Amino acid sequence: MSTPVLLEVKGLKTWFSSKDRPFKAVDGIDFSIRQGETFALLGESGCGKSISALSILRLNPYPASNIVAGEIKLDGLDLLKLSEAEMERVRGRRVAMIFQEPQSSLNPVLTFGQQVGEVLRWHFTLSPQEIQQRSLKLLDAVGIPDPLRRLKEYPHQMSGGMKQRVMIAMALAGEPELLIADEPTTALDVTIQAQILDLLKQIQRDTGMAILLITHDLGVAAQMADQIAVMYAGQIVEKADRQTFFNHAQHPYAQKLFEALPSEQKRDQRLTVIKGSVPPLNQNFIGCRFAERCDFAWDHCHQHEPKWLATEQSGIRCHLYDPVVAISHSNASKALHTSHLSEVVPSKIHALDVRGLKVHFPIRKGIFQRQVGQVKAVDGVNLTLHNAETLALVGESGCGKTTVGKGILQLVRVTSGEVRFRGKVLNRLSQHELKPYRGQLQIIFQDPFSSMNPRMTVEQIIEEAISATRFRKDTVARSKYVDSLLQRVGLRADIRHRYPHEFSGGQRQRICIARALATEPEIIICDEPTSALDVSVQAQILNLLRDIQHEFGLSFLFITHNIGVVDYLAHRVAVMYLGRIVEQGSRQQVLDSPKHPYTQVLLAAVPEIGKQQLQVTVNGELPSPANPPEGCHFHQRCPRVMPICQKHYPPTTLLDDGHQVNCFLYEENENG
Amino acid sequence: MPFLPVFLWTDILIFLLLAVITAGILYLHNKPHLRAPWIMVMQRKRGVISVIILLSYVFIGVLDSLHFRLALAPQQDKQQHYSTEVLSVLDWLVTPIRTQVEKTYSAPFATRLFVKEMQVGQSGQLEYSYPRLRYSGQHLQSENEKWADVTKIIVNSTLQATLFTLLLISFYLLYKSFRYQRKPMAEIKRLLKGESEFPVRTFYLMVFLLSWLCLTLIMLSQHYHVMGTDKVGQSVLYQALKSIRTGLAIGTLTTLVMLPLAILLGISAGYFRGWIDDVIQYIYTTLNSIPGVLLIAAAVLMLQVYMNTHPENFATIAERADIRLLFLCLILGVTSWTGLCRILRGETLKLREAEYVLAARSLGVGSFKILHRHILPNLMHIVLITVVLDFSGLVLAEAVLSYVGVGVDPSMISWGNMINSARLEMAREPVVWWSLTAAFISMFILVLAANLFADVVRDAFDPRMQKAR
Incomplete structure (x- = not known):
């Protein structure tokens, strides 16, 4: 390659100091980024990606952690040898950074103009007029409409996607040569994510800066990166260019990551899981750090640390590819085994009927709490859930999917409509009458960290679920039941006396599933149960959910925004937009031939490994449910908008077998 | 009897x-x-x-x-x-x-009074000088031996304290080596290296310091006024010791009054919302906007009037003083629950939306059970920390109120009264510093210990901290 190297990191080690056992968050990583290139650092949480990035700017938490070794050369300038004052001239000016959470990385009491202007003032000597000019240009460059007005606004006046754009504008203000993007789109919805990724690419084309992209999302990496490095337990285990990496990843860990991704092709099999979890980094590793979890590991892996085997463009840290070692190992190629899983066939019996469900939250104002308006979080949702079926409810955040789940469970007051279960309308029952049905409908929450009382032991948590629904006096039988539940979800029974904080995210989610199963429910509402988890753990949970569906014939209402999971798990799909369902049908109907323009843009925005280029066909963001637009809710963002869309909300059109869509495009077809 | x-x-x-x-x-x-x-x-x-x-x-x-x-x-x-x-x-x-009450002020370890008096001198004529104290340093042959004597006593007490601590340590070591069947030498090594689950070395250091302090004070106060005497000649050390009960009573009993109110009202306001929330908020906002000192002064003065008109109800001065102390605790409790109540309400508002509370509701667990099983235990660390911090605040508040004149009964010895009576002497030259210093030191140590304790308790009860350390 002809382009010169911009950043070179050699043997970087950032350790969190502790008296006797330092926590080696980053333990000797080498990589280099060329000018104008996008370099992706890929890995699960806790692998040291973010600390690596922070260390480059010497922003690693101090005094908790220290850069103990290595060199970081920016265009030949060793950043680790600079004084703090000199470093301040590098940060923002030559290397800029954007963070995951735009909400917390902007100062809420300063206007955007002040925040962008601050960067400019610090790095350049400019007059106030020039600062204003440049700020305007920057906001314009990141695609913020009406920048003059926006400069005077505060962060709370803008949506998440817009804030991330401002963050990028601030990062660009110093005209950096390198932009470090730490999970820049993880907190955003897919359609917004597509916009931001597109923006980053476009800026890179225009300015020729290099990007160090930190992500856990293989899809994002596939869309953006030129070079990819996979990090595991503080080390880089594989490095390659995009083509090579996505066509044939070599390191067993990287291979596993691909296999653990849920997708349509894997519907008939169990997802591959990586056993165990990332080892604690405060130990002295003897062998390969991945050996414990690796299918290919043999004695040698446990005893000797693999060397970094570099070729010109790529490198790998694995004994399998070490010609000296691998010869001694005979059965290097173990056949990948996949266990097949027969499809659950849902019955035609309705387990749950939701008709015209509306959940409106009043907006109150003034001293007398007068109602001045309402947030129509859910505004007339119709759903039917069959026995032993998985119905996926898909939509962007803020569209009301979680509220639908809570409305069904009667955890929020339903404004109107009915939730019919076993012939009873749940929302018309009193608390007392509702009690017998409580156990039949269960929920698994998104965040396994907050869904269990931190002051109760696992046993108490599960026993509460048992005793809330049925009176089991016999403590021995009850104890046995708890054991059987824990074993069913793949946990050892002797963990029962431990507290939730002693478990990893995946284990906690298993306990939550055990709790939900304790009441022997018919329906489980899964509210994004895997979105807080890493890919390999997600695979474990998805496998478990499918297994228990098989075993108990459960119906799932699966609330998610992850299309891959839907593709792997769902029988039917309902797409939700601003409180209403816009399209509903079988998985094949909705995902393979989407009809509603919103579904189309949603699917187009999902970054996938095979996809060539993300198509950004939608602009803007979800309007406020307190003030939904007149007519079709989507008309402001719709690429195929017609005059009628601005006046009336489209009625439900039945296409073919069970495929429903709310769009005028198809109503005409039917008429014509 | x-x-x-x-x-x-x-x-x-x-x-x-x-x-x-x-x-x-x-x-x-x-x-x-x-x-x-x-x-x-x-x-x-x-x-x-x-x-x-x-x-x-x-x-x-x-x-x-x-x-x-x-x-x-x-x-x-x-x-x-x-x-x-x-x-x-x-x-x-x-x-x-x-x-052993002297006539009036005398400095710590003094052998003579702080003020001059007309007295008959050795040679028989009248002179205006500092008279010898009645009790302090009477055993001395000459006043010049005083510091030598004090040093001797301190050395003596140090030796005894060391001996006591060593004896205790050796018992501990013997017990340990017997219990775990280890050699005594190995146990000594473990102790010196600090290889134990609990900070044993710190414990024994504290034992040593405490026993040293006790022994020294006991032995010195036989012959001297270690912290001097006050205006009426009473030992300041005695006053400081007596003040401890007053301070502790105010700190703990007030908490006892305040806790049920704060917890009950705070979590019901936060959990049930609606009109219950409105009413409770209204009450504490109103109460909070009345200046606390005024309320306390009014209540205490009312009690004073009652006590003056019904002297037959109180057999002794101590009983009178005690009723006033109790009443002060009550009124302090009534005025100080609002802060904790507000914090608890806010925290409950957060917790009621927590997913584990939603999960419990979806299981059909009753409101009362949710409150006491899911909400209260998760608030307990806040309660505990507030209580311990409030404790030190209340001890200080007592001092301020007594200073203002609406605190405990003037006949009751308390830090506030000590400070109050000492303040007039601050303007004197040479200054009478020991009363204030004694009150300050004994209060400071208590409040500091309470704050440190609150700190450690908070760390221990924070579930996230348990792994981190």
Whole structure:
């Protein structure tokens, strides 16, 4: 390659100091980024990606952690040898950074103009007029409409996607040569994510800066990166260019990551899981750090640390590819085994009927709490859930999917409509009458960290679920039941006396599933149960959910925004937009031939490994449910908008077998 | 009977509180998961230090809460009469410094009074000079030997304290080596290296310091006024010791009054919302906007009027003072629950939306059960920390209120009264500094220990901190 190297990191080690056992968050990583290139650092949480990035700017938490070794050369300038004052001239000016959470990385009491202007003032000597000019240009460059007005606004006046754009504008203000993007789109919805990724690419084309992209999302990496490095337990285990990496990843860990991704092709099999979890980094590793979890590991892996085997463009840290070692190992190629899983066939019996469900939250104002308006979080949702079926409810955040789940469970007051279960309308029952049905409908929450009382032991948590629904006096039988539940979800029974904080995210989610199963429910509402988890753990949970569906014939209402999971798990799909369902049908109907323009843009925005280029066909963001637009809710963002869309909300059109869509495009077809 | 036990109201409440705490400790003893954070408190040096200091304060306070009236010498009518003076076990234990009253001010370790007097000199003529004290330094041949004598006593007490501590350590080592079948030498090594679950070295250091302090004070106060005397010649050391009970009573009994109000109202406001929330918020906002000192002053003055018009209800001065103390605790409790209530309401608002509460609701668990099983335990650390921090605040508040004149009864010895009577002497030259200093030091140590304890307890009860350390 002809382009010169911009950043070179050699043997970087950032350790969190502790008296006797330092926590080696980053333990000797080498990589280099060329000018104008996008370099992706890929890995699960806790692998040291973010600390690596922070260390480059010497922003690693101090005094908790220290850069103990290595060199970081920016265009030949060793950043680790600079004084703090000199470093301040590098940060923002030559290397800029954007963070995951735009909400917390902007100062809420300063206007955007002040925040962008601050960067400019610090790095350049400019007059106030020039600062204003440049700020305007920057906001314009990141695609913020009406920048003059926006400069005077505060962060709370803008949506998440817009804030991330401002963050990028601030990062660009110093005209950096390198932009470090730490999970820049993880907190955003897919359609917004597509916009931001597109923006980053476009800026890179225009300015020729290099990007160090930190992500856990293989899809994002596939869309953006030129070079990819996979990090595991503080080390880089594989490095390659995009083509090579996505066509044939070599390191067993990287291979596993691909296999653990849920997708349509894997519907008939169990997802591959990586056993165990990332080892604690405060130990002295003897062998390969991945050996414990690796299918290919043999004695040698446990005893000797693999060397970094570099070729010109790529490198790998694995004994399998070490010609000296691998010869001694005979059965290097173990056949990948996949266990097949027969499809659950849902019955035609309705387990749950939701008709015209509306959940409106009043907006109150003034001293007398007068109602001045309402947030129509859910505004007339119709759903039917069959026995032993998985119905996926898909939509962007803020569209009301979680509220639908809570409305069904009667955890929020339903404004109107009915939730019919076993012939009873749940929302018309009193608390007392509702009690017998409580156990039949269960929920698994998104965040396994907050869904269990931190002051109760696992046993108490599960026993509460048992005793809330049925009176089991016999403590021995009850104890046995708890054991059987824990074993069913793949946990050892002797963990029962431990507290939730002693478990990893995946284990906690298993306990939550055990709790939900304790009441022997018919329906489980899964509210994004895997979105807080890493890919390999997600695979474990998805496998478990499918297994228990098989075993108990459960119906799932699966609330998610992850299309891959839907593709792997769902029988039917309902797409939700601003409180209403816009399209509903079988998985094949909705995902393979989407009809509603919103579904189309949603699917187009999902970054996938095979996809060539993300198509950004939608602009803007979800309007406020307190003030939904007149007519079709989507008309402001719709690429195929017609005059009628601005006046009336489209009625439900039945296409073919069970495929429903709310769009005028198809109503005409039917008429014509 | 040589004495008549007297149960003052605050005594009863203090012993009730002690009984509750003891019951709590016994309950914890059987629950390993509830015991764990407390064990963690004791595993930290700061925890051990603050607990030992607090315990010694509590010990003195409890001794001072066992009240009795001594029997008088039998009279003609053969009926047993008791003294009107109510004494406590502490008074009885420290009798020499209680009864050795000088004429007026004298500095710490002084042998002469602080003010000059006309007196007959050695040669017979009248002179205007500092007279010898009645009790302090009387055993000395010459006043010049004073510091040598003090040094001798301190060396003596140091030796004894060292001996005592070493004896204790050797018992401990013998017990350990016997129990775990290890060689005593190995145990000594382990102790010196600090290889134990609990900070044993810190513990023994504290034991040494405490026993040294006790022995030194006891031995010195036989012959000297270690912290001088006040205006009426009473030992300041005695006053400082007596103040401990007053401070502890205010700190703990007020909390006892405030807790039920704050917890009950706070979590019901937060959990039930709606009109209940409105009413409770209204109450505490109103109460909060009335200046606390005014409310306290009004209440205390009302009580004073009642006591003056009904003198027959109070047999002794101590009883009068005690009722006033109790009333002060009540009124302080009523004015100080709003802060905790507000915090608890806010925290409950957050917790009621927590997913585990939603999960419990989706299981059909009742409201009351949710409140006591899911919400209250997760608020307990806030309650605990607020209580311990409030404790130090209340001890200080007592001082301020007594200073203003609406605090405890003037006849009751308290830090506030000590400071109040010392403030007038601050303008004097040379200054009378010891009264204020004694009150300051004894208060400072208590408040500091309470704050450190609060800190350690907070760390131990924070579930996220347990792994991090």
